[in-house]
Amino acid sequence: MTDGTRGGDTPGGDTRGWDGERLAEIAGRYGTPVHVLDIARAERAADDLLAALGGLGRPGRVYYSVKTNYLPYLLERFAGRGLGADVVSGYELRAALRAGFAPRDIVFNGPVKTEDELALAVRESVRVNIDGEHEIAALERAAASAGVTAEVGLRLFPGVPVATSSDPAFVAAAERTAVRGRFGWPTGSQELERVVGAIRAAPHLRLTAVHAHLGSQIVFPDLLLAALDPVLAEAARLGVREVNIGGGFGVPGILRPRGSDRSPGPGLDPAAFLTSVDKRMAELGLADAVVACEPGRLLVSDAMCLLTRVMSRKELPDSRWLILDAGHHIAPWTGTGEVHRFQPVGRDFSPDLVPWSLAGPLCYEADIHAPDSDLPADLNVGDLLVMHDSGAYALGRSNNFIRMRAGVVAIEGERADVVWRAETDEDVFRFAVAPS
Structure with missing residues (x-):
């Protein structure tokens, strides 16, 4: 069994090509929860789809579904890759135009x-x-x-x-x-x-x-x-x-x-x-x-992952809980309609797997990612987990119910840059207007 920090097979699953050591470094530098976007993954997916269409012998077009992930950094890269844009609102249309999509390549x-x-x-x-x-x-x-x-x-x-x-x-x-x-x-x-x-x-x-x-x-x-x-x-x-x-x-x-x-x-x-x-x-x-x-999902789902830490561990007579700092406010689809893979990184973990219930930090009974997930028995407060496939709908459907929205760090080669900052108190309350 290989060291989880190096991205090989680890208890609870493998890192699916992500560099576990680098993910741990990003979490240490930027804090958690935080999304990590590997732009090369998204571009490979786009290129593969364009190649599939190009091999048909008839004209083909790809309109990227902007609602799936409207990150401007991502839109600009897709526009430069030759994709079109599918938009479903006026602000998405304006975002697509700003990102450089040609009007003839946009569908409303x-x-x-x-x-x-x-x-x-x-x-x-x-x-x-x-x-x-x-x-x-x-x-x-x-x-x-x-x-x-x-x-x-x-x-x-x-x-x-x-x-x-x-x-x-x-x-x-x-x-x-x-x-x-x-x-x-x-x-x-x-x-x-x-x-x-x-x-x-x-x-x-x-x-x-x-x-x-x-x-x-x-x-x-x-x-x-x-x-x-x-x-x-x-x-x-x-x-x-x-x-x-x-x-x-x-x-x-x-x-x-x-x-x-x-x-x-x-x-x-x-x-x-x-x-x-x-x-x-x-x-x-x-x-x-x-x-x-x-x-949308086909191009961006596994191009992003979500890093989250264990904030609390509870072993009760009828349940075993890990409470994470990422909940349904930034991953609203997990547990309710989709099952995502969680995998620990950052240190060596026990080969003994036990069923853990994974929950988020919200004071809300439905904030549960998975009722049972086989993960290392020695997971504890402070340990880092990767939730895979956070690229689809993580931004557009996130909210600030109880906790604030997470940022996005994009990696490309040796670079790691914040391309969407985490929300602040000032962001949450900027719409407040004092009565006259």
């Missing part, structure tokens, strides 16, 4: 877009994927005012689930959720025909794309391909130039239980899946159409 999605946001998109020549019927009139007004013809896309949903389980209750719930989609319009429906007709009747709009995003952490490629088939068929019928198949490609670093199932499968292989999509598009007569996707 989302169920709510204000008139001002739509006007900004039209002025900047950013394509909007229509998700609300009222957007058509607002976009027509903005395009007419600007004297341009605006390209628009249309969000669709097929009403087909992309996850399954041996648990019948989960399957039934997934089927109900898929049919009751609230994003876009159902394929093959009268509602879709009405919306298409309204777009085509608008003199300053041109329908050039369709879009579908069918879930998150999808690990069943056959189900996803079957669900996309009605979307691809609509794209062929409508004669659009681009088909955006969305994101949600599952990664191997997290576990999202499906009902009683604890092992829903490994991550989805994007290259193999895109090859299947390409083949089906050709069969439907979409040989020249652009295939696009909008991944």
Whole structure:
């Protein structure tokens, strides 16, 4: 067994390519909790996906999902790498423009877009994927005012689930959720025909794309391909130039239980899946159409990890607890919908593993990362743990309930730089206004 500080196999798991000694140095220098971003990991993931698209023999585009991690440092690197941006709010659109994404490489999605946001998109020549019927009139007004013809896309949903389980209750719930989609319009429906007709009747709009995003952490490629088939068929019928198949490609670093199932499968292989999509598009007569996707988690999940220290250890008659300084205020998805791997670094640990319950520091009963995690028996106050795969949604969904948001240290080669500072008291209370 190798020393945990050197990043080899250690009790409780391996460091998955992270340098454990360096992580311990960063924790010692910057304190905990703190996220560490390895920009090379993110760039490799982006390059791999671009290469997979480039090998299809048809035009392809990657729109990085900005909501997944809006760190400006990361956005700038992705823009320089040749990626586009998928945004779902006005401030994300402005962030993408500031980061250097070309307007033609930005797509504006989302169920709510204000008139001002739509006007900004039209002025900047950013394509909007229509998700609300009222957007058509607002976009027509903005395009007419600007004297341009605006390209628009249309969000669709097929009403087909992309996850399954041996648990019948989960399957039934997934089927109900898929049919009751609230994003876009159902394929093959009268509602879709009405919306298409309204777009085509608008003199300053041109329908050039369709879009579908069918879930998150999808690990069943056959189900996803079957669900996309009605979307691809609509794209062929409508004669659009681009088909955006969305994101949600599952990664191997997290576990999202499906009902009683604890092992829903490994991550989805994007290259193999895109090859299947390409083949089906050709069969439907979409040989020249652009295939696009909008991944987030796939590109950034394992590019960041979260360093956290043990603040309290409790061994009780019916439970064994480690209380950490990182909780749901900076990792709101752990324990509630995702299982992440925790691994100790910083010293040699006992080879004896015992089940620990891992909790955060919040005075809130649901602040639990894992009810049982096999970790070294000698873990104690002050020890350092790595929570893997913190790159997706760590910033955008964090909050300052009881404790404050964590910072981000980016590593590149020998450099380690703070690229997002930790929150302070002044940040928390800066909105306070004394009554007049």
